[in-house]
Amino acid sequence: MLSAEMLASAIRLAVPVIITAVGAIYSERSGVINIGLEGMMIAGCFTGAAVAFYAGPYAGILAAVAAGAFFALIHAVASVHFRVDQIVSGVAINILAYGVVRFSSLSIFKMATTTPHVDCLPKVTIPGLAAVPWLEPLVSKVSPLIFLAFLLIPFTAWVMNRTVFGLRLRSVGEHPLAAETLGVNVYLMKYCGVLISGALAGLSGAYLSIEHTQMYVEGMTQGLGFIALAAMIFGNWMPLGAMWAGLLFGFAQALSLRVVTEAVPYQFIKMVPYILTIVVLAGFVRRSRAPAAVGVPYERGEAA
Amino acid sequence: MTETRTETREETQKETRQTPVRRPRGPRRKYALLDLAAPVLAVLFAMAVASVALLVIGKNPLAVYGTMFAFSFGRLDSVAAILYKATPLIFSGLAVAVGFRAKLFNIGVEGQYLIGAFCASWVGFAVKGLPAAVHLPLVVLAGALGGALWALVPIWLKVKRGVHEVISTIMLNHTAFLLLHYLIADVFMDKTQVIVGGAGSPRVRMPLMEPTALMPKLHGLAALIGVDLPSHSSLNWMLVFGILLAAGLWYLVWRTPFGVELRAVGHNPDAAEAAGINPSAVYFKTFLMSGAIAGLVGLSDLIGHFGYLDIDFPRGYGFTGIAVALVARNNSLGIILAALLFGFLSRGGLGIQVLEKVPMETYVILQGLIILTIVVFWEVIRRYVRARQKREEASADAQC
Numbered sequence: 001m002l003s004a005e006m007l008a009s010a011i012r013l014a015v016p017v018i019i020t021a022v023g024a025i026y027s028e029r030s031g032v033i034n035i036g037l038e039g040m041m042i043a044g045c046f047t048g049a050a051v052a053f054y055a056g057p058y059a060g061i062l063a064a065v066a067a068g069a070f071f072a073l074i075h076a077v078a079s080v081h082f083r084v085d086q087i088v089s090g091v092a093i094n095i096l097a098y099g100v101v102r103f104s105s106l107s108i109f110k111m112a113t114t115t116p117h118v119d120c121l122p123k124v125t126i127p128g129l130a131a132v133p134w135l136e137p138l139v140s141k142v143s144p145l146i147f148l149a150f151l152l153i154p155f156t157a158w159v160m161n162r163t164v165f166g167l168r169l170r171s172v173g174e175h176p177l178a179a180e181t182l183g184v185n186v187y188l189m190k191y192c193g194v195l196i197s198g199a200l201a202g203l204s205g206a207y208l209s210i211e212h213t214q215m216y217v218e219g220m221t222q223g224l225g226f227i228a229l230a231a232m233i234f235g236n237w238m239p240l241g242a243m244w245a246g247l248l249f250g251f252a253q254a255l256s257l258r259v260v261t262e263a264v265p266y267q268f269i270k271m272v273p274y275i276l277t278i279v280v281l282a283g284f285v286r287r288s289r290a291p292a293a294v295g296v297p298y299e300r301g302e303a304a
Numbered sequence: 305m306t307e308t309r310t311e312t313r314e315e316t317q318k319e320t321r322q323t324p325v326r327r328p329r330g331p332r333r334k335y336a337l338l339d340l341a342a343p344v345l346a347v348l349f350a351m352a353v354a355s356v357a358l359l360v361i362g363k364n365p366l367a368v369y370g371t372m373f374a375f376s377f378g379r380l381d382s383v384a385a386i387l388y389k390a391t392p393l394i395f396s397g398l399a400v401a402v403g404f405r406a407k408l409f410n411i412g413v414e415g416q417y418l419i420g421a422f423c424a425s426w427v428g429f430a431v432k433g434l435p436a437a438v439h440l441p442l443v444v445l446a447g448a449l450g451g452a453l454w455a456l457v458p459i460w461l462k463v464k465r466g467v468h469e470v471i472s473t474i475m476l477n478h479t480a481f482l483l484l485h486y487l488i489a490d491v492f493m494d495k496t497q498v499i500v501g502g503a504g505s506p507r508v509r510m511p512l513m514e515p516t517a518l519m520p521k522l523h524g525l526a527a528l529i530g531v532d533l534p535s536h537s538s539l540n541w542m543l544v545f546g547i548l549l550a551a552g553l554w555y556l557v558w559r560t561p562f563g564v565e566l567r568a569v570g571h572n573p574d575a576a577e578a579a580g581i582n583p584s585a586v587y588f589k590t591f592l593m594s595g596a597i598a599g600l601v602g603l604s605d606l607i608g609h610f611g612y613l614d615i616d617f618p619r620g621y622g623f624t625g626i627a628v629a630l631v632a633r634n635n636s637l638g639i640i641l642a643a644l645l646f647g648f649l650s651r652g653g654l655g656i657q658v659l660e661k662v663p664m665e666t667y668v669i670l671q672g673l674i675i676l677t678i679v680v681f682w683e684v685i686r687r688y689v690r691a692r693q694k695r696e697e698a699s700a701d702a703q704c
Contacts, residue, residue: 035470074676078676078679078680082679082680082683082684083683084676084679084680084682084683085679087409087470088626088630088675088679089676089679091411091623091626091675092672092673092675092676092679093672093676094672095623095627095668095671095672095675096668096669096672096673096676097672098668098672099665099666099667099668099669099670099671099672100357100669100672102663102665102668103357103663103665103666103668103669106663106665107360107361107663112663112665222478223474223475223478226471226474226475227475229471230471230475265486265490267482267483267485267486267490268482268486270482271478271479271482271483274475274476274478274479275475275479277471277475278457278461278467278472278475278476281461281465281467281471281472282461282465282467283465
């Protein structure tokens with residue numbers, strides 16, 4: 001059961017969760033809950049596939065990142081500037097993104113639920129390792145975005161722990177008033193956090209539609225944005241933790257796809273990621289520590 | 305203890321008598337007008353933003369919105385359709401609003417009403433030989449129980465394990481749909497369907513419900529007030545039930561001890577706990593109540609129109625319910641009005657799809673935009689009112 005193919009499949013399924021969960025870290029560390037990740041992923045999926053159809057995969061990926069960031073900008077304006085409830089704003093983003101995507105899909109392709117087939121990025125094969133038989137499925141013909149996803153982990157850890165930007169971002173999520181007193185631009189940091197999370201959610205959407213399925217299919221995100229949020233919580237707001245959590249989800253899904261039998265109806269197999277998310281949260285949420293000021297709108301000069 | 309309390313009350317009374325009233329009533333009423341204007345402005349603003357999408361696809365927004373109105377209010381059966389579409393939204397709006405009052409975010413209405421509809425449908429076809437006066441209430445009760453049952457998991461997880469209800473309910477929405485798919489397609493699929501003309505395939509649906517399980521239509525009531533409802537209208541007594549439920553919930557929230565506890569916990573759970581209220585118990589009861597109401601959301605369609613549960617049962621009422629509750633600010637009367645508004649938008653969306661060839665998803669876009677603009681507007685108004693009050697207080701202080 002634990003073959004290299006299985007592992008490769010788990011990684012392919014884990015990548016969208018990992019990329020989105022890493023994005024969620026930027027947003028949550030700056031103190032903004034981003035429930036709208038699902039909608040930003042949907043926007044990334046469709047925009048990526050639609051632009052890739054006309055202008056190729058590279059343009060598609062860039063457009064998907066921009067689409068995710070665009071919806072994140074709406075979320076940032078509403079929740080940082082206007083200080084509305086971050087969960088309400090996120091839910092609205094999800095509904096809005098779904099509506100905009102269906103509207104665009106119907107208007108551009110005259111189909112509500114799919115786009116035509118699109119080309120993906122050229123696959124990468126690592127020359128030396130591909131010769132090893134056991135490693136072959138893992139290192140040959142792999143989407144370059146998978147490597148990018150795994151590079152994001154150490155990069156994000158470095159940004160959060162070793163750079164001025166990361167320190168400021170975290171300080172804003174822990175104690176915005178103290179941060180502002182020390183001269184940190186709280187709003188700017190929150191905008192950065194939310195926009196990065198949206199851009200990464202868009203990238204994750206592009207991975208799904210351009211790289212994984214090579215077309216947009218309605219409902220292809222299937223709650224992955226929320227699962228990514230859960231992975232981030234499970235991973236204790238750390239990139240490495242989010243990676244392991246993402247891999248766990250990918251592994252569970254890859255496993256469930258391989259045990260399709262007559263005994264277990266496929267609907268129950270499709271429930272696995274959702275049930276796993278709930279179980280993981282129920283088991284671990286108490287042990288993890290959220291940024292102190294997450295979800296609390298910050299008002300400039302309120303203390304005065 | 306009692307003595308000191310009366311003392312302080314006397315003191316405060318003295319204080320109010322001596323110092324000029326800090327927040328005069330007049331301006332407050334002026335601000336209340338602002339509160340009423342906000343939903344209207346938000347809808348207009350959302351329509352203006354949605355115009356951009358219409359312009360992009362080369363349509364004239366004014367013509368599209370004009371068609372929306374003309375189509376929706378042009379004929380009596382269209383007005384009846386608005387009321388019919390508003391019916392499930394009253395229930396979903398109330399379900400979300402009850403949760404909001406205690407600061408619980410029930411995004412799970414979507415899954416809860418699917419499970420509720422399944423339970424109601426099961427009681428509707430499996431229980432036979434009862435008079436309608438017994439069977440119908442049983443069906444409605446089954447719907448409420450199903451919804452409450454599906455709400456039990458997230459609230460238990462929240463109270464006992466600290467899992468935020470938003471993520472758990474979203475996961476349970478997906479699970480509910482898959483479970484429903486399994487129950488309809490694999491377990492209770494009606495194998496006795498006769499295919500007319502021998503062509504095509506049978507519908508993926510549960511057996512037909514007994515006639516005694518179906519909700520009577522509103523034609524009789526409409527005739528009493530001199531309205532001749534078209535015979536094809538599915539408008540049914542669930543609408544009246546929804547309005548009565550709205551009134552009942554208003555009473556519960558504002559006129560009962562439990563309502564006080566609910567609002568206290570929603571306002572500040574720590575303070576409520578200090579005052580001797582058990583927030584966990586209130587969360588539990590409120591969320592189960594929200595789930596029970598959610599279980600009724602699908603019943604207007606199920607027992608007022610289809611008479612069976614199939615795989616294409618309408619979805620999305622739960623999310624629209626969030627918009628309804630927000631626009632109405634959890635107010636019962638407001639929820640009825642907001643449900644009518646979204647009923648109109650939904651009906652109008654159909655109209656522009658048929659007549660103007662504009663995707664009816666315009667309705668979904670409007671829904672998202674209205675949620676966003678309304679919460680931004682409330683916030684802007686809150687700030688404006690607070691700034692005005694500060695200025696008034698400052699000028700009052702200066703006069704003293």
